[in-house]
Amino acid sequence: MENFFLDYRDPIFGIIVFIFAGLIIAIFSYLWGVFSKKEEASKIEKFIQKFDLNKGLGSKYQEILKSGGIGIDxxxxxxxxxxxxxxFDKAINVYLIALQREKNSKKDKEFILTELGKIYFNAGFLKKSEQTLLQSIELSPRNEVALKYLSVIYERLRLFDKELEVLDALKEQGIETSKNEAFTKALIISNDNTLNFDKKIKAISxxxxxxxxxxxxxxxxxxNEPLSKIKKFPPLSSVIDIIWHLNESVNLKDSEYKALFYAKNLSSEYVKSSFFEIEAISMMRNSGYxxxxxxxxxxxxxxxxxxxTYFYRCPICYSLDDTIIIxxxxxxDDEINMPF
Incomplete structure (x- = not known):
């Protein structure tokens, strides 16, 4: 019995156990990989079946693309x-065929799904874009492009809580999201019917x-709240398109505001404006025109x-920057149009 325990502690025995354990792990890893790929392929197949492959391209061209004569690239x-x-219909059709043909590369599937989601987004199919991008994120949870598009989709669908979740996922990757988070929270507050007006203003401030x-x-x-209640007005450059259409003068302690209302004949005190256009209208007023x-x-x-028209988020590149108003x-013209 004693000899048995000595043999059991033999270094060669330990090496054999280590190799055997490694072999077992390798086998299970391989089987898990095969199972995962089959499950992934099944999910992709089910995903493709949700969409209509008969739109865009004719059946003849679809068969050519499916045959493999043209590579994925x-x-x-x-x-x-x-x-x-x-x-967009043809682009969507081609990407769905590419997705159907791609069997091996997880990275390529992720790329195709992301591009397909972007096309659905550009075509205005927001729910389809959401489904596609979520499928892409399922393959790669750190897909920055897909997450950024999702945040814009949720903003447009007014699903602000979901947008904050996506922004939180981006923040965990070290991406700066503070400006987007603050704007989303401002939208949540402005659309909250449980808050009275004064509480909304205070919370946004x-x-x-x-x-x-x-x-x-x-x-x-x-x-229709009196503008005199506003404690802090924005710089004129960021709201000149709104202020110009007002029929009452406000914030006259600011020289740029005062110059604008002089040009509109709503103030009697001339002040030189840094805006060429306002200064020109003031000169015309002085000459009686x-x-x-x-x-x-x-x-x-x-x-x-x-x-x-004014935008908070650019509809072309989707950035959230201070829009330049020219x-x-x-x-x-007698018709007055507010820019929002």
Missing amino acids: GLVILANVFSKSGD NLNSPQALRLILELFIKN FGADLNFKYICPSCKSSLP PRLVKR
């Missing part, structure tokens, strides 16, 4: 060409959001896109 390039030309002051001004106007007006265009500082001199 070629299909991706073809889908991008269709997407850039605005032919306490947020560290660059958009808060403009949002507060909009809430005052929409709720009151037929000048302003309209506005809006530029995204990130992608430089120019749009005719005033333009025009002939007066």
Whole structure:
């Protein structure tokens, strides 16, 4: 019996046990990998079946693409060409075929699903985009692109609590999300019908959001609240398109506001403006001409896109930056349109 325990403690015996244990682990890892791939393939197949493969491309072209004559990279390039030309149905069709053909590479499946989700998003199919991007995240939970698109989708669907969850997942990856979080919380507060107006304003004011002051001004106007109650006005450059359409003068202690209301003939004291357009209208007023007006265009500082209406989040690149408001001199029109 004693000899048995000595043999049991033999170093060679330990090595044999170690090798045997490693072999068992390797076998289980292999079996688990096979099982995972089969489960993954089954999920992808079920996912594809949710969507219509008969839209966009004719059956003849679908068969050519399914046959394997064009590689996965070629299909991706073809889908991008269709997407850039605005032919989203064909782009979606090509990506679904690529997804159907890709059997092995998890990374390629993730990429195809992400691109497909982006196309659904650009085509306006937000729920389909959400489903597709969630499928991509299931393959890779740290998919930054998919998570960013999801945050915008939830914002557009007004699912703000889900948007905060996505932003939290991005923050865990070391991505700066504080500006987006503050804006989302401001939207939650402004849409909360359980809060009275004064509590909404106070709660939004306490947020560290660059958009808060403009949002507060909009809430005052929409709720027909007296603007004299506003404690802190935004810089004129960030709200000139709103202030220009007011029929009462406000915040006259600010020289830029005072110059604007002089140009509108709502203040009697002339002040020089740093805005060329306001200064020009003031000079016209001094000469007795009151037929000048302003309209506005809006530029995204990130992608430089120019749009005719104000946006908090750029509809082209989806960035949340301080929109650049450009005033333009025009002939007066009696119709007044608020930019929100």
